Amino acid sequence: MVAVELINHMIPPLKPSDDGHKAIVWMEELRTNQLPVIEKGKFLGFITEEIILEENDSKRPIRDYFLDGEDCFVIEHQHFYDVIKVATEHDFQMVAVLSETGGFQGVIAIEDTINAFAESTAIQEPGAILVLLMNQRDYSLAEISRLVEAEGARILSSTVNPDPKDMSMLRVTLKLNKTEISHITASLERFGYRIIGRFQEEEIKSNDQERFDLLMRYLNI
Known part of the structure; x- marks a missing residue:
């Protein structure tokens, strides 16, 4: 929009x-x-x-x-x-x-x-959110998407921000189309990805303040 x-x-x-x-x-x-x-x-x-x-x-x-x-x-x-x-x-x-x-x-x-x-599709469609922390040189959305899709899921949206504690690192926020993501996180961790946050569907939609906090997290502001 x-x-x-x-x-x-x-x-x-x-x-x-x-x-x-x-x-x-x-x-x-x-x-x-x-x-x-x-x-x-x-x-x-x-x-x-x-x-x-x-x-x-x-x-x-x-x-x-x-x-x-x-x-x-x-x-x-x-x-x-x-x-x-x-x-x-x-x-x-x-x-x-x-x-x-x-x-x-x-x-x-x-x-x-x-x-x-x-009200955007990425928020309204059921799914969970994952936050990954990785070195900038290791970032490849294509590779992450391949691993997610191999587990039968899709990435609805993604946001990449520098990690405020270490500018050589990136925080990659993924909105997925699945609410059960244990097998996805296991796959990502098996390939060396560090997961620092996960938000299930019921947590995302709990109230308006949490949706606002999520937006701020997306924009890193």
Whole structure:
């Protein structure tokens, strides 16, 4: 799923001529503490509740406030993983979506992206998750796939991240289409792969917080 498909059209942008009071009212109605500001179709940044309250003058037009997060955006065809990454880097609840030519398309709320991840095929299809730790020079997804498929299973998705404790090592996260994986782990270990985490289906779907933690683990953020 790409960014343009996740735009929340219920979140309107503000104009520089709008005042801080209007921004606060909209934030309260939408239950957020930040809103995008645009001028002539161009994204200028976000106005936040904190910025307005610090100035202690909600009658001022938005153009007179400092705007934050002017770099907190993605291009419309970027993957939703990129949306999560940009939001996390800027510590924002939402990310602006721009066209290839820089035109403002809308914003994505971080909750919408998490929901999209939770609804993706790789999550919804029954299966377990394995996390492998290996030296970078030993990584071969083709070889891992061969071993998994030899045990009658398939890899639905895979993510590769450097190990935070040793940058010469990789953490390879695999979502499989099987819930019973003892024979798969035995096969991988027999061929020298080190398994540092395994998550069964019932553990994966236990609650929303665990799905969020899983997403963070996938993105290594």
